[in-house]
Amino acid sequence: MITDAQVYSLKENDNLFFKVYFLQNNNFYVFFANDRLASIYGMYEKINNIYYLKANYNSYGSIEIQNESSCYVEYNRNSIQYKKILSYVKTKEYNISITIPEGEYIEKISNENKESFNPNNESFCSAPWTHLYLDGSGNAFPCCKNKKSGLGNIETETVKELWNTEKLKLIRKNMILGNKIPSCETCYLNEKRWGMSYRNFFNSKFANKYELVKNTNLDGSLDDVNISFLDLRYSNLCNLKCIMCSPYSSSAWIEDAKKIGTISKDNIIKPINLYNSIKDQLPALLKNVTRINFAGGEPLLIKENYEILDQLISLKRFDVELTYNTNFSKLNNFNQDILAKWSYFKDITIKASLDAIRVRGEYIRKGLIWKDFFMNRDLLRKKVPHAKFKIFCTVQLLNILHIPEMYKYLKTHMFIDGSPESFHLSFLDWPRYYDIRSLPKEVKEKANLIYNKFIDELDNQRLKDHFKKVLIYLNEQDYNYQSEFKSFTEKLDDIRKQDVKTVFPELKEYFDIINLH
Numbered sequence: 001m002i003t004d005a006q007v008y009s010l011k012e013n014d015n016l017f018f019k020v021y022f023l024q025n026n027n028f029y030v031f032f033a034n035d036r037l038a039s040i041y042g043m044y045e046k047i048n049n050i051y052y053l054k055a056n057y058n059s060y061g062s063i064e065i066q067n068e069s070s071c072y073v074e075y076n077r078n079s080i081q082y083k084k085i086l087s088y089v090k091t092k093e094y095n096i097s098i099t100i101p102e103g104e105y106i107e108k109i110s111n112e113n114k115e116s117f118n119p120n121n122e123s124f125c126s127a128p129w130t131h132l133y134l135d136g137s138g139n140a141f142p143c144c145k146n147k148k149s150g151l152g153n154i155e156t157e158t159v160k161e162l163w164n165t166e167k168l169k170l171i172r173k174n175m176i177l178g179n180k181i182p183s184c185e186t187c188y189l190n191e192k193r194w195g196m197s198y199r200n201f202f203n204s205k206f207a208n209k210y211e212l213v214k215n216t217n218l219d220g221s222l223d224d225v226n227i228s229f230l231d232l233r234y235s236n237l238c239n240l241k242c243i244m245c246s247p248y249s250s251s252a253w254i255e256d257a258k259k260i261g262t263i264s265k266d267n268i269i270k271p272i273n274l275y276n277s278i279k280d281q282l283p284a285l286l287k288n289v290t291r292i293n294f295a296g297g298e299p300l301l302i303k304e305n306y307e308i309l310d311q312l313i314s315l316k317r318f319d320v321e322l323t324y325n326t327n328f329s330k331l332n333n334f335n336q337d338i339l340a341k342w343s344y345f346k347d348i349t350i351k352a353s354l355d356a357i358r359v360r361g362e363y364i365r366k367g368l369i370w371k372d373f374f375m376n377r378d379l380l381r382k383k384v385p386h387a388k389f390k391i392f393c394t395v396q397l398l399n400i401l402h403i404p405e406m407y408k409y410l411k412t413h414m415f416i417d418g419s420p421e422s423f424h425l426s427f428l429d430w431p432r433y434y435d436i437r438s439l440p441k442e443v444k445e446k447a448n449l450i451y452n453k454f455i456d457e458l459d460n461q462r463l464k465d466h467f468k469k470v471l472i473y474l475n476e477q478d479y480n481y482q483s484e485f486k487s488f489t490e491k492l493d494d495i496r497k498q499d500v501k502t503v504f505p506e507l508k509e510y511f512d513i514i515n516l517h
Protein backbone atom coordinates (compact mmCIF):
# COMPACT_ATOMS: atom_id res chain seq x y z
CA MET A 1 0.00 0.00 0.00
CA ILE A 2 1.27 3.46 -0.82
CA THR A 3 1.56 5.91 1.98
CA ASP A 4 2.84 9.44 1.80
CA ALA A 5 6.37 9.96 0.72
CA GLN A 6 8.36 12.24 2.92
CA VAL A 7 11.09 14.53 1.83
CA TYR A 8 13.42 16.60 3.91
CA SER A 9 14.98 19.89 2.97
CA LEU A 10 18.56 19.55 2.08
CA LYS A 11 21.74 21.39 1.69
CA GLU A 12 23.98 20.68 -1.29
CA ASN A 13 25.94 17.48 -0.68
CA ASP A 14 23.69 16.36 2.14
CA ASN A 15 22.49 12.83 2.02
CA LEU A 16 18.86 12.73 1.11
CA PHE A 17 16.73 10.82 3.51
CA PHE A 18 13.20 10.09 2.62
CA LYS A 19 10.67 7.44 2.32
CA VAL A 20 9.66 6.59 -1.18
CA TYR A 21 8.28 3.82 -3.30
CA PHE A 22 9.92 2.08 -6.17
CA LEU A 23 8.30 2.36 -9.54
CA GLN A 24 9.78 0.11 -12.11
CA ASN A 25 7.99 1.32 -15.21
CA ASN A 26 8.84 4.91 -14.62
CA ASN A 27 12.48 4.17 -14.07
CA PHE A 28 12.45 5.88 -10.74
CA TYR A 29 15.60 4.53 -9.27
CA VAL A 30 16.38 5.02 -5.61
CA PHE A 31 19.55 4.09 -3.81
CA PHE A 32 19.17 2.79 -0.30
CA ALA A 33 21.99 3.29 2.07
CA ASN A 34 21.72 0.09 3.91
CA ASP A 35 20.39 -2.43 1.52
CA ARG A 36 20.58 -3.97 -1.87
CA LEU A 37 17.74 -2.19 -3.60
CA ALA A 38 19.97 0.20 -5.36
CA SER A 39 20.18 1.76 -8.70
CA ILE A 40 16.91 3.22 -9.62
CA TYR A 41 17.30 6.30 -11.71
CA GLY A 42 14.85 9.04 -12.22
CA MET A 43 12.67 9.43 -15.20
CA TYR A 44 11.60 12.96 -14.88
CA GLU A 45 9.01 15.12 -16.36
CA LYS A 46 9.07 18.87 -16.69
CA ILE A 47 5.99 20.75 -15.60
CA ASN A 48 6.12 24.53 -15.22
CA ASN A 49 9.88 24.49 -15.25
CA ILE A 50 10.09 22.03 -12.40
CA TYR A 51 11.29 18.53 -12.93
CA TYR A 52 9.25 15.83 -11.32
CA LEU A 53 10.29 12.37 -10.52
CA LYS A 54 7.23 10.31 -10.99
CA ALA A 55 6.68 7.58 -8.51
CA ASN A 56 3.93 5.32 -9.70
CA TYR A 57 2.87 2.05 -8.31
CA ASN A 58 3.20 -0.80 -10.74
CA SER A 59 2.99 -4.51 -11.07
CA TYR A 60 6.22 -5.08 -9.21
CA GLY A 61 4.58 -3.60 -6.16
CA SER A 62 5.99 -1.07 -3.79
CA ILE A 63 9.10 -1.37 -1.75
CA GLU A 64 8.52 -0.48 1.80
CA ILE A 65 11.32 1.22 3.58
CA GLN A 66 11.02 0.19 7.16
CA ASN A 67 13.66 2.47 8.47
CA GLU A 68 13.50 5.70 6.61
CA SER A 69 16.81 6.86 7.94
CA SER A 70 18.44 4.10 5.97
CA CYS A 71 17.22 5.35 2.64
CA TYR A 72 18.80 7.97 0.48
CA VAL A 73 18.70 9.02 -3.11
CA GLU A 74 21.73 9.44 -5.17
CA TYR A 75 21.66 10.50 -8.78
CA ASN A 76 25.18 10.41 -9.82
CA ARG A 77 27.41 7.50 -10.57
CA ASN A 78 30.41 7.56 -8.27
CA SER A 79 28.48 9.56 -5.72
CA ILE A 80 29.89 12.87 -6.81
CA GLN A 81 26.94 14.85 -5.65
CA TYR A 82 23.51 14.41 -4.31
CA LYS A 83 20.85 16.42 -5.99
CA LYS A 84 18.69 18.71 -3.98
CA ILE A 85 15.16 17.80 -3.37
CA LEU A 86 13.44 21.11 -2.90
CA SER A 87 9.93 20.19 -2.14
CA TYR A 88 7.57 17.35 -2.24
CA VAL A 89 4.49 17.83 -4.32
CA LYS A 90 1.78 15.48 -3.35
CA THR A 91 -0.49 14.42 -6.15
CA LYS A 92 -2.30 11.31 -7.03
CA GLU A 93 0.92 10.07 -8.47
CA TYR A 94 3.15 10.96 -5.55
CA ASN A 95 5.42 13.27 -7.41
CA ILE A 96 8.64 14.40 -5.89
CA SER A 97 10.09 17.57 -7.28
CA ILE A 98 13.80 17.80 -7.76
CA THR A 99 16.10 20.24 -9.42
CA ILE A 100 18.26 18.99 -12.19
CA PRO A 101 20.35 21.07 -14.53
CA GLU A 102 18.08 22.54 -17.19
CA GLY A 103 18.07 21.04 -20.63
CA GLU A 104 16.95 23.39 -23.36
CA TYR A 105 13.57 22.70 -24.92
CA ILE A 106 13.72 23.08 -28.69
CA GLU A 107 10.74 22.38 -30.85
CA LYS A 108 12.64 22.22 -34.13
CA ILE A 109 16.11 22.87 -35.43
CA SER A 110 16.70 24.40 -38.88
CA ASN A 111 18.47 23.14 -41.98
CA GLU A 112 21.14 25.79 -41.32
CA ASN A 113 21.68 24.24 -37.89
CA LYS A 114 22.27 20.92 -39.57
CA GLU A 115 24.63 22.43 -42.10
CA SER A 116 26.70 24.24 -39.50
CA PHE A 117 26.83 21.20 -37.23
CA ASN A 118 30.29 20.59 -35.82
CA PRO A 119 30.83 16.92 -34.92
CA ASN A 120 33.56 17.95 -32.53
CA ASN A 121 31.28 20.17 -30.50
CA GLU A 122 31.41 19.55 -26.77
CA SER A 123 28.02 17.88 -26.57
CA PHE A 124 27.68 15.62 -29.61
CA CYS A 125 27.68 11.87 -29.17
CA SER A 126 26.70 9.40 -31.85
CA ALA A 127 24.91 7.11 -29.36
CA PRO A 128 21.42 8.66 -29.83
CA TRP A 129 21.76 7.86 -33.57
CA THR A 130 23.31 4.42 -33.31
CA HIS A 131 22.62 2.76 -30.01
CA LEU A 132 20.02 1.44 -27.60
CA TYR A 133 20.56 0.19 -24.08
CA LEU A 134 18.06 -2.04 -22.31
CA ASP A 135 18.50 -2.67 -18.61
CA GLY A 136 17.67 -5.84 -16.69
CA SER A 137 14.07 -4.66 -16.26
CA GLY A 138 13.50 -3.74 -19.88
CA ASN A 139 13.95 -0.01 -19.33
CA ALA A 140 15.48 1.72 -22.34
CA PHE A 141 18.13 4.43 -22.10
CA PRO A 142 20.35 6.30 -24.58
CA CYS A 143 23.32 4.35 -23.19
CA CYS A 144 24.50 2.67 -19.98
CA LYS A 145 26.03 5.92 -18.70
CA ASN A 146 22.86 7.91 -19.13
CA LYS A 147 20.23 6.33 -16.97
CA LYS A 148 18.57 9.60 -16.22
CA SER A 149 16.85 9.88 -19.56
CA GLY A 150 14.57 6.88 -19.29
CA LEU A 151 13.04 6.41 -22.72
CA GLY A 152 10.39 3.87 -21.77
CA ASN A 153 10.13 0.14 -21.33
CA ILE A 154 10.41 -2.61 -23.89
CA GLU A 155 7.45 -4.31 -22.27
CA THR A 156 5.12 -1.51 -23.25
CA GLU A 157 6.82 0.21 -26.18
CA THR A 158 8.25 -1.00 -29.46
CA VAL A 159 11.85 -0.29 -30.39
CA LYS A 160 10.55 2.08 -33.07
CA GLU A 161 8.61 4.03 -30.45
CA LEU A 162 11.62 4.13 -28.11
CA TRP A 163 13.78 5.36 -30.98
CA ASN A 164 11.71 8.51 -31.47
CA THR A 165 10.64 9.42 -27.96
CA GLU A 166 10.44 13.13 -27.15
CA LYS A 167 13.50 12.73 -24.94
CA LEU A 168 15.69 11.17 -27.55
CA LYS A 169 14.54 13.69 -30.14
CA LEU A 170 15.37 16.54 -27.78
CA ILE A 171 18.79 15.07 -27.07
CA ARG A 172 19.52 14.81 -30.81
CA LYS A 173 18.43 18.40 -31.45
CA ASN A 174 20.52 19.75 -28.59
CA MET A 175 23.53 17.73 -29.66
CA ILE A 176 23.34 19.09 -33.20
CA LEU A 177 23.26 22.59 -31.72
CA GLY A 178 26.17 21.79 -29.42
CA ASN A 179 24.16 22.26 -26.21
CA LYS A 180 25.32 20.02 -23.43
CA ILE A 181 22.84 17.39 -22.29
CA PRO A 182 22.30 17.35 -18.52
CA SER A 183 21.68 13.63 -18.38
CA CYS A 184 25.00 12.99 -20.19
CA GLU A 185 26.94 14.57 -17.35
CA THR A 186 28.77 11.35 -16.48
CA CYS A 187 30.60 11.53 -19.81
CA TYR A 188 31.41 15.23 -19.53
CA LEU A 189 32.67 14.60 -16.03
CA ASN A 190 34.80 11.66 -17.10
CA GLU A 191 36.32 13.73 -19.90
CA LYS A 192 37.29 16.40 -17.42
CA ARG A 193 38.48 13.97 -14.85
CA TRP A 194 40.11 11.18 -16.84
CA GLY A 195 40.39 12.67 -20.32
CA MET A 196 38.08 10.08 -21.87
CA SER A 197 34.49 9.01 -21.88
CA TYR A 198 31.94 6.67 -23.38
CA ARG A 199 30.97 9.62 -25.64
CA ASN A 200 34.52 9.60 -27.03
CA PHE A 201 34.22 5.87 -27.66
CA PHE A 202 30.95 6.33 -29.55
CA ASN A 203 32.35 9.15 -31.63
CA SER A 204 35.36 7.19 -32.73
CA LYS A 205 33.54 3.90 -33.17
CA PHE A 206 30.63 5.29 -35.19
CA ALA A 207 32.53 7.99 -36.92
CA ASN A 208 30.28 8.92 -39.81
CA LYS A 209 28.77 11.79 -37.88
CA TYR A 210 27.73 14.07 -40.75
CA GLU A 211 25.76 11.28 -42.32
CA LEU A 212 23.93 10.60 -39.09
CA VAL A 213 22.98 14.20 -38.65
CA LYS A 214 22.02 14.66 -42.29
CA ASN A 215 19.32 12.02 -41.88
CA THR A 216 17.81 13.65 -38.82
CA ASN A 217 14.43 15.32 -39.23
CA LEU A 218 14.14 18.86 -37.92
CA ASP A 219 12.09 17.66 -34.94
CA GLY A 220 14.93 15.31 -33.97
CA SER A 221 13.27 12.13 -35.18
CA LEU A 222 14.80 9.52 -37.47
CA ASP A 223 12.71 7.77 -40.11
CA ASP A 224 14.63 4.52 -39.95
CA VAL A 225 15.44 2.47 -36.91
CA ASN A 226 19.02 1.79 -37.81
CA ILE A 227 20.62 0.67 -34.58
CA SER A 228 24.26 -0.31 -35.00
CA PHE A 229 25.00 -1.19 -31.40
CA LEU A 230 22.59 -3.00 -29.08
CA ASP A 231 23.34 -3.35 -25.38
CA LEU A 232 21.05 -6.09 -24.10
CA ARG A 233 20.20 -7.00 -20.55
CA TYR A 234 16.54 -7.84 -20.41
CA SER A 235 16.85 -10.27 -17.50
CA ASN A 236 18.27 -10.33 -13.98
CA LEU A 237 18.89 -14.08 -14.01
CA CYS A 238 22.22 -14.80 -12.36
CA ASN A 239 23.94 -17.61 -10.45
CA LEU A 240 26.16 -15.34 -8.35
CA LYS A 241 25.37 -12.80 -5.66
CA CYS A 242 28.36 -10.49 -5.65
CA ILE A 243 28.46 -8.38 -2.51
CA MET A 244 28.16 -5.08 -4.40
CA CYS A 245 25.38 -6.25 -6.70
CA SER A 246 21.63 -6.32 -6.08
CA PRO A 247 18.45 -8.26 -6.82
CA TYR A 248 17.84 -5.97 -9.77
CA SER A 249 20.87 -7.36 -11.54
CA SER A 250 20.98 -10.74 -9.87
CA SER A 251 18.07 -13.05 -9.13
CA ALA A 252 20.45 -15.01 -6.87
CA TRP A 253 20.50 -12.00 -4.51
CA ILE A 254 16.76 -12.10 -3.85
CA GLU A 255 16.78 -14.63 -1.01
CA ASP A 256 19.64 -12.97 0.89
CA ALA A 257 18.05 -9.54 0.47
CA LYS A 258 14.90 -10.92 2.04
CA LYS A 259 16.87 -12.42 4.94
CA ILE A 260 18.81 -9.25 5.50
CA GLY A 261 15.54 -7.38 5.60
CA THR A 262 15.94 -5.15 2.61
CA ILE A 263 13.09 -6.70 0.69
CA SER A 264 10.08 -6.96 2.88
CA LYS A 265 7.55 -8.52 0.57
CA ASP A 266 7.88 -11.76 -1.32
CA ASN A 267 6.57 -10.46 -4.59
CA ILE A 268 8.63 -7.34 -4.90
CA ILE A 269 11.68 -8.34 -6.82
CA LYS A 270 11.59 -11.42 -8.89
CA PRO A 271 13.46 -13.04 -11.70
CA ILE A 272 12.68 -11.02 -14.80
CA ASN A 273 12.86 -11.96 -18.45
CA LEU A 274 11.56 -9.58 -21.05
CA TYR A 275 12.93 -11.37 -24.09
CA ASN A 276 9.45 -11.99 -25.48
CA SER A 277 8.98 -8.24 -25.71
CA ILE A 278 11.78 -7.88 -28.25
CA LYS A 279 11.71 -11.28 -29.86
CA ASP A 280 9.54 -10.30 -32.81
CA GLN A 281 11.53 -7.15 -33.44
CA LEU A 282 14.88 -8.91 -33.43
CA PRO A 283 15.08 -10.05 -37.07
CA ALA A 284 14.82 -6.44 -38.26
CA LEU A 285 17.27 -5.24 -35.61
CA LEU A 286 19.81 -7.96 -36.37
CA LYS A 287 19.95 -7.02 -40.02
CA ASN A 288 21.51 -3.65 -39.29
CA VAL A 289 23.39 -4.28 -36.10
CA THR A 290 27.19 -4.23 -36.15
CA ARG A 291 27.86 -4.70 -32.46
CA ILE A 292 26.00 -6.38 -29.59
CA ASN A 293 26.90 -6.29 -25.94
CA PHE A 294 25.34 -8.98 -23.81
CA ALA A 295 25.06 -8.45 -20.08
CA GLY A 296 22.43 -9.17 -17.50
CA GLY A 297 21.99 -10.80 -15.04
CA GLU A 298 24.47 -13.30 -16.32
CA PRO A 299 24.31 -13.41 -20.13
CA LEU A 300 25.64 -16.97 -20.40
CA LEU A 301 22.77 -18.21 -18.25
CA ILE A 302 20.10 -16.41 -20.21
CA LYS A 303 18.87 -19.00 -22.64
CA GLU A 304 17.47 -16.47 -25.11
CA ASN A 305 20.94 -15.01 -25.72
CA TYR A 306 21.80 -18.30 -27.42
CA GLU A 307 18.79 -17.84 -29.68
CA ILE A 308 20.13 -14.44 -30.70
CA LEU A 309 23.49 -16.03 -31.57
CA ASP A 310 21.72 -18.73 -33.57
CA GLN A 311 19.81 -16.09 -35.50
CA LEU A 312 23.04 -14.23 -36.29
CA ILE A 313 24.64 -17.49 -37.38
CA SER A 314 21.72 -18.36 -39.66
CA LEU A 315 21.91 -14.85 -41.15
CA LYS A 316 25.66 -15.42 -41.62
CA ARG A 317 26.29 -12.21 -39.76
CA PHE A 318 29.70 -13.37 -38.53
CA ASP A 319 30.92 -9.82 -38.92
CA VAL A 320 28.87 -8.62 -35.93
CA GLU A 321 31.16 -7.64 -33.12
CA LEU A 322 30.16 -9.44 -29.94
CA THR A 323 31.04 -8.39 -26.43
CA TYR A 324 29.98 -10.00 -23.18
CA ASN A 325 29.94 -8.66 -19.65
CA THR A 326 30.02 -12.01 -17.94
CA ASN A 327 30.94 -13.53 -14.61
CA PHE A 328 32.59 -16.27 -16.71
CA SER A 329 31.75 -18.83 -14.04
CA LYS A 330 29.91 -21.34 -16.21
CA LEU A 331 30.38 -22.07 -19.89
CA ASN A 332 28.32 -25.24 -20.23
CA ASN A 333 24.68 -24.24 -20.01
CA PHE A 334 21.55 -25.74 -21.59
CA ASN A 335 23.67 -28.26 -23.53
CA GLN A 336 24.76 -25.36 -25.70
CA ASP A 337 28.32 -25.27 -26.91
CA ILE A 338 28.91 -21.57 -26.49
CA LEU A 339 32.55 -21.86 -27.47
CA ALA A 340 31.60 -23.43 -30.79
CA LYS A 341 29.08 -20.66 -31.43
CA TRP A 342 31.60 -17.96 -30.52
CA SER A 343 34.15 -19.39 -32.88
CA TYR A 344 31.97 -18.35 -35.86
CA PHE A 345 32.38 -14.68 -35.02
CA LYS A 346 35.42 -12.74 -36.14
CA ASP A 347 35.43 -10.18 -33.40
CA ILE A 348 34.51 -11.37 -29.96
CA THR A 349 35.47 -9.88 -26.61
CA ILE A 350 34.89 -11.46 -23.24
CA LYS A 351 34.79 -8.85 -20.50
CA ALA A 352 35.03 -11.16 -17.52
CA SER A 353 34.20 -9.61 -14.19
CA LEU A 354 36.62 -10.43 -11.43
CA ASP A 355 37.36 -8.37 -8.36
CA ALA A 356 39.95 -10.54 -6.64
CA ILE A 357 41.55 -13.92 -7.11
CA ARG A 358 41.07 -17.16 -5.14
CA VAL A 359 39.16 -16.96 -1.83
CA ARG A 360 38.89 -13.19 -1.86
CA GLY A 361 37.31 -13.38 -5.30
CA GLU A 362 34.97 -16.11 -4.09
CA TYR A 363 33.92 -13.97 -1.13
CA ILE A 364 33.21 -10.84 -3.18
CA ARG A 365 31.62 -12.70 -6.08
CA LYS A 366 29.66 -15.11 -3.93
CA GLY A 367 28.96 -18.37 -5.73
CA LEU A 368 32.05 -18.16 -7.91
CA ILE A 369 34.36 -21.15 -7.85
CA TRP A 370 37.84 -19.88 -8.58
CA LYS A 371 39.00 -23.19 -10.05
CA ASP A 372 36.17 -23.06 -12.63
CA PHE A 373 37.01 -19.51 -13.61
CA PHE A 374 40.61 -20.57 -14.09
CA MET A 375 39.65 -23.59 -16.21
CA ASN A 376 37.19 -21.58 -18.32
CA ARG A 377 39.98 -19.21 -19.24
CA ASP A 378 41.99 -22.18 -20.46
CA LEU A 379 39.08 -23.56 -22.46
CA LEU A 380 38.49 -20.24 -24.16
CA ARG A 381 42.14 -19.97 -25.10
CA LYS A 382 42.09 -23.45 -26.63
CA LYS A 383 38.74 -23.37 -28.41
CA VAL A 384 38.34 -19.73 -29.42
CA PRO A 385 41.93 -18.54 -29.62
CA HIS A 386 41.01 -15.35 -31.44
CA ALA A 387 38.66 -14.19 -28.65
CA LYS A 388 39.88 -11.13 -26.76
CA PHE A 389 39.76 -11.60 -23.02
CA LYS A 390 39.60 -8.68 -20.60
CA ILE A 391 39.18 -8.49 -16.88
CA PHE A 392 36.64 -6.03 -15.51
CA CYS A 393 37.34 -5.23 -11.91
CA THR A 394 35.11 -3.12 -9.66
CA VAL A 395 37.36 -1.22 -7.26
CA GLN A 396 35.91 -1.40 -3.79
CA LEU A 397 36.84 -1.42 -0.14
CA LEU A 398 37.55 -5.14 0.16
CA ASN A 399 39.75 -5.55 -2.92
CA ILE A 400 41.68 -2.29 -3.14
CA LEU A 401 44.83 -3.57 -1.41
CA HIS A 402 45.02 -6.58 -3.71
CA ILE A 403 44.38 -5.20 -7.17
CA PRO A 404 48.07 -4.73 -8.12
CA GLU A 405 48.80 -8.28 -6.97
CA MET A 406 45.81 -9.56 -8.94
CA TYR A 407 47.01 -7.76 -12.06
CA LYS A 408 50.45 -9.39 -11.75
CA TYR A 409 48.91 -12.81 -11.18
CA LEU A 410 46.58 -12.53 -14.18
CA LYS A 411 49.40 -11.39 -16.42
CA THR A 412 51.79 -14.11 -15.26
CA HIS A 413 49.16 -16.80 -15.73
CA MET A 414 48.30 -15.41 -19.18
CA PHE A 415 44.69 -14.61 -18.37
CA ILE A 416 45.35 -11.20 -19.93
CA ASP A 417 48.08 -9.72 -22.06
CA GLY A 418 48.69 -7.02 -19.46
CA SER A 419 47.81 -4.03 -21.67
CA PRO A 420 45.71 -1.27 -20.09
CA GLU A 421 42.79 -2.42 -22.30
CA SER A 422 43.01 -5.93 -20.92
CA PHE A 423 42.50 -4.88 -17.31
CA HIS A 424 39.59 -2.56 -16.82
CA LEU A 425 39.13 -0.76 -13.53
CA SER A 426 35.87 0.91 -12.61
CA PHE A 427 34.67 2.39 -9.39
CA LEU A 428 31.79 1.10 -7.39
CA ASP A 429 28.46 2.88 -7.98
CA TRP A 430 27.08 1.95 -4.61
CA PRO A 431 26.63 0.99 -1.78
CA ARG A 432 28.53 3.82 -0.23
CA TYR A 433 29.94 1.70 2.61
CA TYR A 434 31.99 -0.33 0.11
CA ASP A 435 33.36 2.85 -1.46
CA ILE A 436 37.14 3.03 -1.10
CA ARG A 437 36.88 6.67 -0.04
CA SER A 438 35.31 5.43 3.18
CA LEU A 439 38.49 3.61 4.21
CA PRO A 440 40.20 4.90 7.35
CA LYS A 441 43.35 6.99 7.04
CA GLU A 442 45.69 4.13 7.96
CA VAL A 443 44.35 1.81 5.25
CA LYS A 444 44.39 4.63 2.69
CA GLU A 445 48.05 5.22 3.56
CA LYS A 446 48.77 1.54 3.10
CA ALA A 447 47.00 1.57 -0.27
CA ASN A 448 49.01 4.63 -1.36
CA LEU A 449 52.26 2.81 -0.52
CA ILE A 450 51.24 -0.36 -2.37
CA TYR A 451 50.10 1.49 -5.50
CA ASN A 452 53.01 3.94 -5.64
CA LYS A 453 55.50 1.08 -5.40
CA PHE A 454 53.61 -0.91 -8.02
CA ILE A 455 53.29 2.08 -10.38
CA ASP A 456 57.05 2.72 -10.10
CA GLU A 457 57.70 -0.84 -11.25
CA LEU A 458 55.51 -0.51 -14.36
CA ASP A 459 57.22 0.45 -17.59
CA ASN A 460 54.17 1.48 -19.59
CA GLN A 461 53.00 5.06 -19.05
CA ARG A 462 49.38 4.32 -19.95
CA LEU A 463 49.31 1.51 -17.47
CA LYS A 464 50.81 3.77 -14.81
CA ASP A 465 48.06 6.32 -15.48
CA HIS A 466 45.51 3.58 -15.27
CA PHE A 467 46.48 2.64 -11.72
CA LYS A 468 47.08 6.24 -10.67
CA LYS A 469 43.36 6.79 -11.15
CA VAL A 470 42.68 4.56 -8.18
CA LEU A 471 44.83 6.78 -5.98
CA ILE A 472 43.25 9.96 -7.33
CA TYR A 473 39.82 8.58 -6.55
CA LEU A 474 40.85 7.20 -3.16
CA ASN A 475 42.44 10.43 -1.99
CA GLU A 476 39.92 12.90 -3.35
CA GLN A 477 37.47 12.68 -0.47
CA ASP A 478 37.02 11.15 2.96
CA TYR A 479 33.75 9.40 3.63
CA ASN A 480 32.83 7.72 6.83
CA TYR A 481 30.35 4.93 6.36
CA GLN A 482 32.43 2.50 8.36
CA SER A 483 29.83 1.60 10.88
CA GLU A 484 27.36 0.81 8.07
CA PHE A 485 30.07 -1.32 6.48
CA LYS A 486 30.58 -3.27 9.66
CA SER A 487 26.94 -3.85 10.48
CA PHE A 488 26.06 -4.86 6.91
CA THR A 489 29.07 -7.15 6.63
CA GLU A 490 28.27 -8.85 9.94
CA LYS A 491 24.72 -9.52 8.82
CA LEU A 492 25.82 -10.80 5.43
CA ASP A 493 28.52 -13.01 6.94
CA ASP A 494 25.96 -14.47 9.28
CA ILE A 495 23.56 -15.30 6.44
CA ARG A 496 26.28 -16.61 4.14
CA LYS A 497 28.18 -18.49 6.85
CA GLN A 498 31.45 -16.75 6.06
CA ASP A 499 33.87 -14.48 7.89
CA VAL A 500 35.28 -11.34 6.36
CA LYS A 501 38.20 -11.29 8.81
CA THR A 502 39.34 -14.78 7.82
CA VAL A 503 39.19 -14.04 4.11
CA PHE A 504 40.65 -10.53 4.38
CA PRO A 505 43.01 -10.77 7.42
CA GLU A 506 44.69 -7.52 6.32
CA LEU A 507 41.48 -5.68 7.24
CA LYS A 508 40.90 -7.41 10.58
CA GLU A 509 42.47 -4.70 12.67
CA TYR A 510 40.45 -2.04 10.93
CA PHE A 511 37.22 -4.02 11.22
CA ASP A 512 37.71 -4.64 14.94
CA ILE A 513 38.06 -0.99 15.85
CA ILE A 514 34.96 0.21 14.01
CA ASN A 515 32.30 1.19 16.51
CA LEU A 516 28.74 0.42 15.63
CA HIS A 517 26.40 3.26 16.33
Ligand SMILES: C[S@@+](CC[C@H](N)C(=O)[O-])C[C@H]1O[C@@H](n2cnc3c(N)ncnc32)[C@H](O)[C@@H]1O
Binds near residue numbers: 238242295325392
Ligand atom coordinates in the same frame (compact mmCIF):
# COMPACT_ATOMS: atom_id res chain seq x y z
C1 LIG B 1 25.81 -6.21 -13.13
S1 LIG B 1 27.06 -7.11 -13.91
C2 LIG B 1 26.16 -8.03 -15.13
C3 LIG B 1 27.01 -8.91 -16.01
C4 LIG B 1 27.65 -10.13 -15.38
N1 LIG B 1 26.81 -10.83 -14.52
C5 LIG B 1 28.95 -9.75 -14.72
O1 LIG B 1 29.10 -9.92 -13.52
O2 LIG B 1 29.84 -9.28 -15.45
C6 LIG B 1 27.95 -5.94 -14.86
C7 LIG B 1 29.16 -5.36 -14.15
O3 LIG B 1 28.73 -4.54 -13.09
C8 LIG B 1 29.64 -4.70 -12.02
N2 LIG B 1 28.99 -4.29 -10.78
C9 LIG B 1 28.21 -5.02 -9.96
N3 LIG B 1 27.82 -4.29 -8.91
C10 LIG B 1 28.35 -3.06 -9.06
C11 LIG B 1 28.31 -1.85 -8.31
N4 LIG B 1 27.63 -1.80 -7.19
N5 LIG B 1 29.00 -0.79 -8.76
C12 LIG B 1 29.70 -0.85 -9.92
N6 LIG B 1 29.77 -1.96 -10.69
C13 LIG B 1 29.11 -3.05 -10.26
C14 LIG B 1 29.97 -6.17 -12.08
O4 LIG B 1 31.14 -6.51 -11.35
C15 LIG B 1 30.10 -6.37 -13.55
O5 LIG B 1 31.42 -6.11 -13.98
Ligand code: SF4
Binds near residue numbers: 238239240246250353
Ligand atom coordinates in the same frame (compact mmCIF):
# COMPACT_ATOMS: atom_id res chain seq x y z
S1 SF4 C 1 27.69 -11.99 -11.54
FE1 SF4 C 1 27.12 -9.97 -12.30
S2 SF4 C 1 24.88 -9.87 -12.14
FE2 SF4 C 1 25.56 -11.66 -11.00
S3 SF4 C 1 25.70 -10.93 -8.91
FE3 SF4 C 1 27.72 -10.67 -9.82
S4 SF4 C 1 27.79 -8.63 -10.68
FE4 SF4 C 1 25.65 -9.11 -10.25
